[in-house]
Amino acid sequence: MTDPSGTSLFGDPGLLVRAIAEATDDVIFAKDLQGRYHFANPATLAAVACTAEQVLGRTDLEFMHDQELARRIMATDREVMDRGQATELEETLRTTDGRLTQWHSRKMPLRDADGTLVGLLGIARDITERKAAEAQREASRLKLEMGVQAAGLVMAEIDYFTNENHISAELARLLELGDEDMVVPRQAIFDRIHPEDRDRYLREIARTLDPAGNGHLAINVRALVPSGAVRWLHIRLQIVFAEAEGMRVPRLGICAARDVTTEMVAESRLRAAQRLTESVIEGAGALVYAKDLQGRYILSNQAWRALHGLAPDQTQGVTDAELFGPEHIAEMRANDEKVAASGEPVLVQERVLLRGQHVTFRSSKFPLYDEAGRVYAVCGVSTDITDVVEADRRKDEFIATLAHELRNPLAPIRTGLEILRRVGELPPPAARTRDMMERQLTHLVRLVDDLLDVSRVSRGKLELRTERLDVEQVLNHAIEASQPSVDAAGHVLALDLPPEPLVVRGDLTRLAQVFSNLVNNASKYTPRGGRIDVQVRRDAGRARIAVTDNGSGIAAEVLPQVFDLFAQGSQMAHGGQGGLGIGLWLVRRLVELHHGTIMAHSDGPGRGSTFTVRLPLAD
Known part of the structure; x- marks a missing residue:
């Protein structure tokens, strides 16, 4: 080792050793026992960014800017010399421009020919790039491992x-x-x-x-x-x-x-379900189809194709205008657009012209959604109900004709009975016969009137004359009409009204008819000496009117059918008098015409019944 003047300190190491030290990229340096540099090759000077004059003869503390790093290096040097053993370590050093570099260092004690410790020799290699490559490889390995696991x-x-x-x-x-x-x-x-x-x-x-x-x-x-x-x-x-x-x-x-x-397994089950669905759709007797939002058919089953005489490859892109003519499709398009806009299913009747004949379909239409949750098509299931509609029309005509034909002889019968009442005293058997005929005539007039109302409602001919009405006023009219039958049966009729008046909009005659029918129904199916309660309450912006009896009640399985047309008393399991089964149907339709609802409840046979009407309160 030599100082700047070329004076030998440790003996001549030889020209070859010096040449190697000068040429290598590794950092090679030697220090004395006080930590002063006595040799620093060009790689060492480049690493500390100093000249030989700034380094040789000085300690790390005397020329390094990072004093903490200098103290750490010198402490390591001292430890090597004190132990007298070489050591290897990896160190992280910060350069003068602030970059972090990593070094692998080997430090060993230097001894003279007699074995006396005279200093320290250090060899270090910049491993920053190698460490970065190793870190990148490890990151790639971890990414791959995480990806494989995920x-x-x-x-x-x-x-x-x-x-x-x-x-x-x-x-x-x-x-x-x-x-x-x-x-x-x-x-x-x-x-x-x-x-x-x-x-x-x-x-x-x-x-x-x-x-x-x-x-x-x-x-x-x-x-x-x-x-x-x-x-x-x-x-x-x-x-x-x-x-x-x-x-x-x-x-x-x-x-x-x-x-x-x-x-x-899930895919296999899905394919099986799809095949089953396709088979059911294709084999269904009803017409099954789907149209895109432009009204073009994108799906159809065999029944639909047979109706229109089309082969499977002829159905794609067909429109309603091509099948039914443009003058008959406005209602169909409106129904489709309503489903697409609202996302809600509808059940409608659609009348079209098919091969010169008017046909009526009952159609259930519902939306189809794509993966993003957007409606992309409207699916329909339609059944030809032309015969049913025609039968209903004929039934309504028959009921109307029947009611009128029955009504014609009622007037002279009523006149004849009135004459009999005025002729004076009749023998008791004749008087009883006359009274019986009057009661039956009243019953027959009510049945005929109900038949006429059924006909009017079914054909949309019933006109309501609406006005603001106090519910109490309506019920007084209804009870007045029903009181004779209630009294004849020996029932107690109680009316429970709220403290404040409840006003609705409606037709006084028709609303009174609703509650009169309900009270008459309760009277008919309650054993003699029973009780009928009519309770009125305000209920969330509506008037709630409940007619409750302690009569024969209704079986649970029959409750859903009590408002069906021609559902007779015997079928309703009341155990009371029979009838045509049109009274409750008419009540429900009249309530619906007033934008209200009606519900029936019973705890079962022998436990009475409650019919609850809700009508919107007037503004």
Whole structure:
């Protein structure tokens, strides 16, 4: 070692050693026992960004800007010299421009010819780039490992030169080969392939190993493991080819597999459900179809195609205008647009002209949604109800005709009975007969009036004369009409009104008819000496009127049909008098015409009934 003047301190190390030290990129330096530099090669001077004059003969504390780093270096040097043993360490140093660099250093004590410690020799190498590369490789490895774990993959590496599979512990467990990473022959993997999938698997492997191909395989196969379980595997394999004896041959295979049993079973069930759905739709007697938002047909079943005389390849893109003519489709388009805009299903009747004949369909229409939750089509299920509509029309005409024909003789009968009442005293049998005829005539007049109202309501001919009405006023009219039948049956009728008046908009005559019918119904199906309560309350912006009796009640299974037309008393399980079964139907329709609702409740036979009407309060 020499100082700047060239004076030897430790003996001449030789020109070759000096030349090596001067030429190497490694940092080489020597310090005395006080930590002063006595040798620093060019790499050392470059690392500390100083000249030889600034370094030689000085300690780290005397020329380094980072005093803390200088003290740490000198402490390490002192430890090496005190122990008298070489040491290796990695250090992180900050350069003058603020960059962090990493160094691998070897420091060893220097001794003279007599073995006396005279200083320290250090050799250091900048490993910043190597450490960065190692960190990048580790990050890539972690990313790959995280990706493999997140994707649920199990890995294998196939060595085609040794015919061995290096498989991960996860794949070993999946195939019930073991619990750790292992090396197995390729045959061990093939033996786990389900026998029914082996031929297909071998064909695909042969294609993948063909040097003329891209060496890529993606396949779903079943694995049959020793426990008897069958698992679906999605396998991806990439072959790495190499040159051997002038030929391109498979060298390595990188394989990733994933257990897709759940997905495959779900997909199989979905396909089965789809096939079932398609079969049901195609074989349905009703017309099943779907139209896009522009009104073009995109789906149809055999019944729909047969109706229009179209083959399957002729239905795509057909519009209602082409099938029914533009003058008949406004209502259909309006219904479709309502479903698409609201996202709600509708049940409608649509009348169209089909091959010169007017046809009426009852159609259930509902939206179809795409994966983003947007309506992309309207699906419909339609049934031809032309015959039903025509039958209803004829029924309504018959009821109207019947009611009028029955009403014609009632007036002279009533006149005859009135004459009999005025002729003076009749013998008791004749008087009883006359009274019976008057009661029956009153009953018959009510039935005929109900029949006429049914006819008017069914044909939309009933006109309401609405006005502001106090509910108490309505009920007084109703009770006045019903009081005779209530008294005749020996019932108690109680009216419970709220302290404040409740005002609704309605037709006084028709609303009184509603509650008169309900009271008469309660009287009819309550044993003699019963009780009928009429209670009125305010209920969330509506007037709630409940008519309750302690009569024969209604069976639970019959309650849903009590408002059906021609549902007779015997069918309702009241056990009271029979009737035509039109009173409650008429009550419900009259309530609905007033934008109200009616509900029936009973705890069962013998436990009475309650009919509750709710009418919107007037503004």
